[in-house]
Amino acid sequence: MSTIEAPPTTLSPPAERLRDRFARSPLSEKVSVLDLDLPTVEVGPSDWPAVARFLRDDPECRYDLFLDLAGVDNAKRRGRPTRFEAVVHLHSLSRDEHVRAKVLLPDGVEPRLPSVIDVWPAANWFEREAFDLFGFDFPGHPNQRRLLCHDAFVGHPLRKDYSPGQRWFFAEEDLRMPAWAVHTEERAGHFETQTISIGPSHPATHGIIHLVARLDGERITRAETQIGYMHRCFEKMSETHTWNQVIPFCDRLNYVSAMINGVGYVRTVEKMLGIEVPDRGRLVRTILSEFSRIMDHCVNIGTNLVDIGGLTNFWYLYQPRESIYGLIEACCGARLTVSYVRVGGLAIDVPDDFVPRCRALLESIPKFVDDVERLVTRNKIVRNRLAGTGVVTKEQAIAWGFTGPMLRSTGVPYDVRRSRPYDFYDRFDWDIPVANDGDNFSRYLVRMEEIRQSLAIIRQAVDIFPASGPVNSDDWHVVLPPKDAVYHDMESLIFHFKLIMEGIRVPRGERYDWIEGANGELGFYAISDGGAGPYRLKPRPPCFPMMAAFEEMIVGGGISDAIATLGTLNIIAGELER
Amino acid sequence: MALFGKGRELPVRDPNAGGGPADFFTTRLESMVAWARSNSLWPLPFATACCGIEFMSVVSSHYDLSRFGAEVVRFSPRQADLLIVAGTVVDKLAPTLRKIYDQMPEPKWVISMGVCASSGGFYRAYHVTQGIDEIVPVDVYVPGCPPTPEELMFGILELQRKIRSGEKSRDSRSAASGEGTRFAWSAGERTPGKPA
Numbered sequence: 001m002s003t004i005e006a007p008p009t010t011l012s013p014p015a016e017r018l019r020d021r022f023a024r025s026p027l028s029e030k031v032s033v034l035d036l037d038l039p040t041v042e043v044g045p046s047d048w049p050a051v052a053r054f055l056r057d058d059p060e061c062r063y064d065l066f067l068d069l070a071g072v073d074n075a076k077r078r079g080r081p082t083r084f085e086a087v088v089h090l091h092s093l094s095r096d097e098h099v100r101a102k103v104l105l106p107d108g109v110e111p112r113l114p115s116v117i118d119v120w121p122a123a124n125w126f127e128r129e130a131f132d133l134f135g136f137d138f139p140g141h142p143n144q145r146r147l148l149c150h151d152a153f154v155g156h157p158l159r160k161d162y163s164p165g166q167r168w169f170f171a172e173e174d175l176r177m178p179a180w181a182v183h184t185e186e187r188a189g190h191f192e193t194q195t196i197s198i199g200p201s202h203p204a205t206h207g208i209i210h211l212v213a214r215l216d217g218e219r220i221t222r223a224e225t226q227i228g229y230m231h232r233c234f235e236k237m238s239e240t241h242t243w244n245q246v247i248p249f250c251d252r253l254n255y256v257s258a259m260i261n262g263v264g265y266v267r268t269v270e271k272m273l274g275i276e277v278p279d280r281g282r283l284v285r286t287i288l289s290e291f292s293r294i295m296d297h298c299v300n301i302g303t304n305l306v307d308i309g310g311l312t313n314f315w316y317l318y319q320p321r322e323s324i325y326g327l328i329e330a331c332c333g334a335r336l337t338v339s340y341v342r343v344g345g346l347a348i349d350v351p352d353d354f355v356p357r358c359r360a361l362l363e364s365i366p367k368f369v370d371d372v373e374r375l376v377t378r379n380k381i382v383r384n385r386l387a388g389t390g391v392v393t394k395e396q397a398i399a400w401g402f403t404g405p406m407l408r409s410t411g412v413p414y415d416v417r418r419s420r421p422y423d424f425y426d427r428f429d430w431d432i433p434v435a436n437d438g439d440n441f442s443r444y445l446v447r448m449e450e451i452r453q454s455l456a457i458i459r460q461a462v463d464i465f466p467a468s469g470p471v472n473s474d475d476w477h478v479v480l481p482p483k484d485a486v487y488h489d490m491e492s493l494i495f496h497f498k499l500i501m502e503g504i505r506v507p508r509g510e511r512y513d514w515i516e517g518a519n520g521e522l523g524f525y526a527i528s529d530g531g532a533g534p535y536r537l538k539p540r541p542p543c544f545p546m547m548a549a550f551e552e553m554i555v556g557g558g559i560s561d562a563i564a565t566l567g568t569l570n571i572i573a574g575e576l577e578r
Numbered sequence: 579m580a581l582f583g584k585g586r587e588l589p590v591r592d593p594n595a596g597g598g599p600a601d602f603f604t605t606r607l608e609s610m611v612a613w614a615r616s617n618s619l620w621p622l623p624f625a626t627a628c629c630g631i632e633f634m635s636v637v638s639s640h641y642d643l644s645r646f647g648a649e650v651v652r653f654s655p656r657q658a659d660l661l662i663v664a665g666t667v668v669d670k671l672a673p674t675l676r677k678i679y680d681q682m683p684e685p686k687w688v689i690s691m692g693v694c695a696s697s698g699g700f701y702r703a704y705h706v707t708q709g710i711d712e713i714v715p716v717d718v719y720v721p722g723c724p725p726t727p728e729e730l731m732f733g734i735l736e737l738q739r740k741i742r743s744g745e746k747s748r749d750s751r752s753a754a755s756g757e758g759t760r761f762a763w764s765a766g767e768r769t770p771g772k773p774a
Contacts, residue, residue, distance in 0.1 A: 148705075149670070150668075150669055150670035150705070153705075157704045164702070164704060165702055165704060166704050167706075169669075170669045170672065170673065171673060172673035172674075172677065175673070201675075201678055202653070203653035208626055208671060208674075228668075229626070229668065229670050229671040229674070230626055230627060230665075230668060231668055231670070231705050232627075232666050232668055232703060232706050233701060233703030233704055233706060236703055236704065237700075237702075248700070249700075252627070255627065255628035255631060314638075315639045318635070318639065319639065319640065321635075322635065322638070325635075335635075335726060336628055336631055336632055336724055337628055337723065573626065573627060574628065
């Protein structure tokens with residue numbers, strides 16, 4: 001099998017190990033191991049289940065965390081052997097390593113690959129999404145139907161021959177409910193069995209989520225979540241815009257902590273370009289990302305408490321958010337969707353009073369956190385509602401592909417900031433909060449402690465923040481030259497013109513880069529064909545696998561527990577459905 | 579006493595002609611009702627996306643929408659008379675939005691918050707409704723991505739001004755239901771008989 005990237009003569013140690021391991025296995029003829037930015041396994045669809053099982057179970061692999069499945073349509077990209085491929089990213093918790101598996105789907109037949117839902121249950125919704133957007137067929141998938149697009153949709157929108165603006169009319173009667181919900185079988189003598197719909201517009205469904213549940217009295221006996229009520233075509237839009245124009249779209253993925261998304265995206269592009277951002281720029285990104293994490297946790301805890309009846313805490317927790325908005329507005333002029341980062345640095349430098357403003361926030365926020373702690377943590381009603389509900393075991397969390405506070409609340413200390421430190425996280429002194437019970441209350445505790453840890457990180461970052469210096473890379477192929485240089489210097493003018501008219505040229509290739517988002521591992525898988533914009537951009541949304549597991553988490557519990565659980569998942573519709 | 583209508587002062591009469599403060603004033607019923615109505619809007623936030631987070635800011639303590647009498651947020655359309663569509667509406671959600679709108683009692687108003695709800699915004703894409711006015715009539719459009727809280731408050735004040743001045747609601751059926759009734763204010767018509 002050939003690829004466009006010329007295989008390097010020497011492999012990186014992880015890829016070398018993986019190639020060795022496969023050479024010694026019975027699968028040696030069936031896979032080829034490449035060394036791209038990650039060790040990459042290429043395999044045909046018929047061998048995929050065996051390879052998947054090997055990747056998960058082999059003691060030298062143990063890739064137990066299923067992160068992402070991205071379909072790719074190579075119709076307009078040269079040098080790939082087949083038109084369609086499914087790209088899977090995996091993580092090994094025991095060895096702290098990522099790996100990529102590419103399933104090459106032969107041309108001439110319908111794209112089809114066996115489902116690996118029995119190997120990684122997390123594959124469930126990812127496969128449905130690939131079916132919906134690319135038309136991949138997954139034999140063995142128990143519930144293969146559209147996930148994001150509406151049920152009257154025709155065609156598969158992420159194929160390259162689908163026009164980005166082609167809409168289809170959708171009427172209420174077109175909505176397909178799960179088959180089990182349509183034909184209800186009433187148990188004899190059990191008149192309280194009924195099937196209800198919660199959402200899509202419901203105060204407790206945070207954004208718009210449609211939960212179909214069968215109840216026996218107040219117990220949920222079966223449930224299914226329908227999403228797609230906020231699918232606004234991020235991936236198709238990113239293919240029709242240039243690299244820098246994608247940043248505002250990224251900010252609207254997880255709009256509660258918009259800064260982190262932008263940082264995650266531009267880091268991927270910067271890695272592809274091979275450029276470095278100066279320390280000052282990276283520190284600004286770190287500080288504002290951690291502030292965004294605090295805002296995210298504040299909103300999550302606050303709305304969760306609103307859902308279970310505690311409105312007052314929301315007002316307490318919203319106040320620090322407003323004061324952080326003040327800082328962000330001073331930096332970039334926007335409050336919520338910041339669009340502050342650029343490939344190669346930041347849009348503009350921070351204001352002169354950036355550090356005093358940060359210090360003022362560091363002094364004011366702990367008071368609100370303490371107040372909420374006093375109001376909530378020992379509150380009997382809250383504990384009754386949250387403790388022991390929505391329980392996820394460690395094994396379940398890994399199988400379902402959880403990351404972030406959800407995974408850490410089950411006792412797994414996986415945090416990207418520690419496992420693969422980026423920016424300055426290895427220089428700071430901070431802890432990963434971990435809880436062991438895996439219930440809703442543990443998630444609340446983990447998030448509260450993460451707020452404090454983020455404050456500690458910001459405190460250290462502000463201490464080493466340089467008073468002056470550049471925030472942008474000086475590679476004028478990527479970053480706009482300073483405006484006065486454009487007016488007085490011919491070369492700068494040319495760079496300015498080329499950047500505005502053509503945009504950044506990212507070398508051909510692909511990359512998966514990941515950071516710690518507010519609710520888990522946020523990855524971006526970007527493919528460039530050398531054009532002005534991404535050929536394909538697939539975010540790895542942290543809350544997507546959690547929402548997929550929700551329908552199994554709530555079975556057996558009460559309907560009120562389901563509401564409390566939904567709140568602690570930290571679902572952001574913009575990121576879930578993109 | 580604040581006077582409403584076209585800003586003209588209405589005569590204040592004192593029944594005891596001997597002087598002293600007046601204890602009543604006269605106005606027209608429709609003006610009075612419009613005044614009361616404009617200051618007691620019960621919004622239903624149809625919050626789907628980023629704008630929903632800014633809506634939270636507007637009702638939170640810092641901006642505090644209750645200063646303008648529109649803070650009684652209802653999540654049931656049966657109890658609301660102002661639909662604030664905050665965020666992107668996609669084709670899959672469009673029938674739901676129409677259903678919610680239909681469930682609201684009349685008279686009712688719609689604010690489209692943010693450019694996604696107003697025109698689809700920069701999501702010119704295969705699954706995004708290009709403006710909610712494809713589905714429901716809109717009274718006030720608030721631009722911004724997302725609008726700042728001040729902008730949304732201005733939008734609400736603007737709607738209050740419309741209601742007070744008796745401007746015609748964009749909802750055709752609200753207007754139709756008001757026709758022929760004695761008090762045409764529900765249709766937004768101030769002077770009966772005059773074509774709107």
